[in-house]
Amino acid sequence: MAFAEKYINPFTDFGFKKLFGSEPNKDLLIDFLNQVVLPEQHRITELSYTRNEHLGATELDRKAIFDLYCIGRNGERFIVEMQKAKQNYFKDRSVFYASFPIQEQAKRGEWDFQLTEIYTVGVLDFVFSEDADEKEVRHEVKLKDQNGRVFYKKLTFVYLEMPHFTKTEEELETTYDKWLYVLKHLPYLDSKPKALQEKVFDQLFAAAEIAKFTPDEMNAYEQSLKYYRDLKNVIDTAIMEGETKGRLEGEIKGRLEGIKEGIKEGIKEGIKEGIKEGEIKGRMAAITESIVKQLLRGKLAPEEIAEDFGVDLEFVLQIKKEQGL
Structure with a gap:
């Protein structure tokens, strides 16, 4: 099949895992997490992928299936998901998923209950905010007390509402801006924009070029793209x-x-x-x-x-x- 687009759509299951879920492109995920998710004082230099399926002891545990699940060198846990459509109880689902990397840190015998940081990252192709006037792109959520002070700093939820990101190429200033721009516009580009000079984006555009895919990758991407378009068409029609x-x-x-x-x-x-x-x-x-x-x-x-x-x-x-x- 010949694709009209030159670059892969990162909001498809195949596209997201091709760019961020494979060992050869691990540097892309590390840079994305450092620039978009983590504070400046907490950068990661290495991570390892784990099983996407959470193989727990009960049937309920086994229902947790993440898009990407990885662990940093110092034990930080990252659940990264690309969400194509708004779901019922979306926030409940995020909290439920975050419970598994907490539980798996338990140790047999004597244990002091010390945990490592856990980050749940959702890149959303929709708007989930209840406040219609709120146009923020990045939402960072932590456990806080009644005075707004952080009660527990090791559990963080980061949501990116991509429809709210509206900067043009000329307005891009930070690497954070550039990551959001490329995620939103990648399948509509014919070449790497001049504003994206960082080396990491050279790697991203090389990995995203559809013409370099194997026949099996082409077929997998075609099926994934069809599912994404079908779902998006239903949603867009309903909204219209x-x-x-x-x-x-x-x-x-x-x-x-x-x-x-x-x-x-x-x-x-x-x-x-x-x-x-x-x-x-x-x-x-x-x-x-x-x-x-x-x-x-x-x-x-x-x-x-x-x-x-x-x-x-x-x-x-x-x-x-x-x-x-």
Whole structure:
């Protein structure tokens, strides 16, 4: 397949792991964490990748699957995730995931409970702030007391709301700015911008060039890009038409009933406020196809898939049953 873009989309699963999750490109992740996440007095020079799946003792533990999980030379833990769409209980999920690198530090026998720093990093392709007037890009969250003083400094959540980053190439001043710029604009660039002179960006653009991929990498990226575009199309369409989450769920249910009964009336029941039948078919097909792919991968439980797509669990279970999975 020939791609119109020259460089990979870092918001795809394949693209994110290609740039930040492989040993040859470890320097990219180190520089990203140093420039975007960590304070100046706490720079890291080395880290090691660990298993993305948290293999805990219980079924609940095994539901924790991170995009990237790595450990710094001094024991710092980093959970790094690229989030494509807003999820129900997004903040709860972040706190839940942070509990695993805390628990795994426990030692047998006598132990003084001393922990190393833990950072949960979310690069968001959406806006999650409740305050619509707040346009901040970077959010750093710590445990604080009633007077705003940091109660515990070893647990940090950093969220980057990428839609709020609006600087142009001419406005880039710091390496932090340049990292956010390249993450947001990479698939739309034809060459490395002149403002990005740092050596680390030479490495990034070389790794991101699609023409250098192997056939297997091309195929993997194509599938990952299709999933990203399908999901983004559903979200963008819903936003454009002012649909609420509840209305979209109603349309999905109505469409499924129409398919099962084999009559057009079922389709009409799933269409709200004059939305054209062709449009709902497209959204339905995209969501259904994406859910099937997640079920085939077998990494997420139906409950997690339902939460990620903002649909009812019954919807996911119905698809699983119809596909014989």
